[in-house]
Amino acid sequence: MAHVILGLLLLRPQSQYDLVKNFEAAVSLLYSASAGSIRRALETLLAGGLIEVAEVGPGARGRKTYRATGAGREEFHTWMTGPMTGPDAEAAALPRLFFLGLLEPAERADVLPRITARIEKDLGRLEELDERLDVQEVPDELREVFAYQRATLDYGLAASRFALGWFRDLAERGGVSDPR
Known part of the structure; x- marks a missing residue:
């Protein structure tokens, strides 16, 4: 899922809400994820330096918009051009x-x-x-x-x-x- 999120963030910076909507609208046809699993993946990507917070919106909740870092772009590229792993060819x-x-x-x-x-x-x-x-x-x-x-x-x-x-x-x- 991390690579799918990186791909979506390479298309444009997005909030967690935007990512959930993108999964529901298009990506769910090939990859399903819950809002909670997207949140956990964002936290892992952020901790790994593969994404960063691009913007924090106003207000107490401060909606965060994320974008891929240079390391995230490299990781995505390595995944796209690397070997196909996993038990399911279609899912890969x-x-x-x-x-x-x-x-x-x-x-x-x-x-x-x-x-x-x-x-x-x-x-x-x-x-x-x-x-x-x-x-x-x-x-x-x-x-x-x-x-x-x-x-x-x-x-x-x-x-x-x-x-x-x-x-x-x-x-x-x-x-x-x-x-x-």
Whole structure:
């Protein structure tokens, strides 16, 4: 979540309230977070010197607006251009895709192949599991349970194949065209 917040703050300085609204409006489609988890992430980023308070509003509550520091920009860049980690390829890929426009065009070209390589790796694991299950003996009393477990795997295979094709196509086109 810290990297997603850094990306949002690189777009423009924002308060915690603004960040919560941005998560609700757009980012929640690819990454969900509660107001409390956003607050904790802001505190961690602030303590680590990756963000700073840009402005404190008037009044007793003094709404704080945050912005990324130079160290925060470097951390974000390292995350965007570094290896894809975590157990879920989609959860690792979509935030990078969301912020890909923040990178220079030459750097973007390197990110998309890493995303496709990660999806290929995960798809390979699902295909291996699929092959093992093809020869699996299933007791009669578990056939219905197994059928839905198999359907879950089939969904994962289909979703991974779609994602792989979609990201390959995007990479072959050299990214997205100007939306205007």
